[in-house]
Amino acid sequence: MRYTRDELLDMVSAQMPARRWTHVEGVMATSVSLAERYGADPVKADLAALLHDLAKFWPIEQQESVMLEHGLNPELLEYDKQLLHAEVAAFVAEQEYGINDPEVLDAIRYHTSGRVGMTLLDKIVCLADYIEPGRNFPGVDRIRELAEHNLEQALVAGFDSTITFLIEKQKVIFPLTVLARNDIVRRLGYDDK
Numbered sequence: 001m002r003y004t005r006d007e008l009l010d011m012v013s014a015q016m017p018a019r020r021w022t023h024v025e026g027v028m029a030t031s032v033s034l035a036e037r038y039g040a041d042p043v044k045a046d047l048a049a050l051l052h053d054l055a056k057f058w059p060i061e062q063q064e065s066v067m068l069e070h071g072l073n074p075e076l077l078e079y080d081k082q083l084l085h086a087e088v089a090a091f092v093a094e095q096e097y098g099i100n101d102p103e104v105l106d107a108i109r110y111h112t113s114g115r116v117g118m119t120l121l122d123k124i125v126c127l128a129d130y131i132e133p134g135r136n137f138p139g140v141d142r143i144r145e146l147a148e149h150n151l152e153q154a155l156v157a158g159f160d161s162t163i164t165f166l167i168e169k170q171k172v173i174f175p176l177t178v179l180a181r182n183d184i185v186r187r188l189g190y191d192d193k
Contacts, residue, residue, distance in 0.1 A: 002098030008050055011097075016057045024053055026132030027125070034124045038151050041121070048107035048125045051099065055088040063088045079174045086112045114159060114180025123155050130158040137161070152184050159184075 003011065013021045028049040035045035055063055063084040067077060072091055076083050090109035093099040107125040110118065114126055131144045131154070139161050146154035159181035166173050 001100075005047075005050075008047075008097065012050060012054045015054060020053060020056060023132060023134050024050065026134045027052060027128045030128035030132045031124055034128055034147065034151065035121075038120060038124065040124050044101065044104050044107075044121055045124050045128075047099070047101075048104045048111075048121060049128060051089055051093045051097070051104075052108050052111045052125060052129065053085065053089065055085040055092060058085070058088070060084070066091060076174075079172060083112055083174055086110065110180075113174050113176045114155075115176055116179050116183045118155075118180060118184070120151075123151055127151065127155050127158060130161075152188055156181060156184050156188070156190075 012024065016024070028046050031045035031049035032042045034040070035042040055066075060081050063081070064077065066072065066088045067074070067084060070091060072087050076087055086109055090105045093108055094105055099105060103119060103121050106115075106119065107121045110122050111125045111129050115122065118126070127143075127147060131140060131147055139157070143154050143157045143161065146157055159177060163173055163177065163181065
């Protein structure tokens with residue numbers, strides 16, 4: 001890592017409005033809490049959460065340019081532009097900030113979409129992004145309650161909420177999100193009932 005945590009805090013917070021920085025702080029605190037509860041590394045959880053939205057407020061054209069110039073996941077370009085920032089953030093975290101821990105980079109990369117075979121850290125950062133204290137959407141309190149007892153059940157509820165929202169808005173759903181949800185459902189044995 002090229003920078004201290006304090007330097008990263010300054011660099012990332014400078015790239016976004018104050019309300020988004022408040023969100024990032026909430027994701028950091030929630031990620032650390034979930035990591036401590038479920039046995040993940042809280043330092044890695046904090047770092048991934050700190051960097052998860054670092055490209056969120058870059059112009060879409062800039063995000064697309066990074067994607068194309070560096071051969072990042074081209075499939076993302078066919079879906080909602082809100083997905084791009086996670087892939088770009090993971091790339092920037094590695095290339096510009098010197099983060100070389102693949103577990104941290106993947107947690108950043110998959111915090112919006114999920115993936116099949118999510119690691120514990122992936123699940124924690126993804127869920128923390130859903131339930132941090134500043135989030136206020138129908139069903140978030142139920143997801144928070146589930147997170148107290150079962151990380152995977154809470155994550156499925158989060159995916160369900162996102163998928164339902166996209167369906168109601170008649171939006172295209174990124175297939176990896178459905179696959180990530182289904183993978184966890186199978187692991188929980190819900191499919192066998």
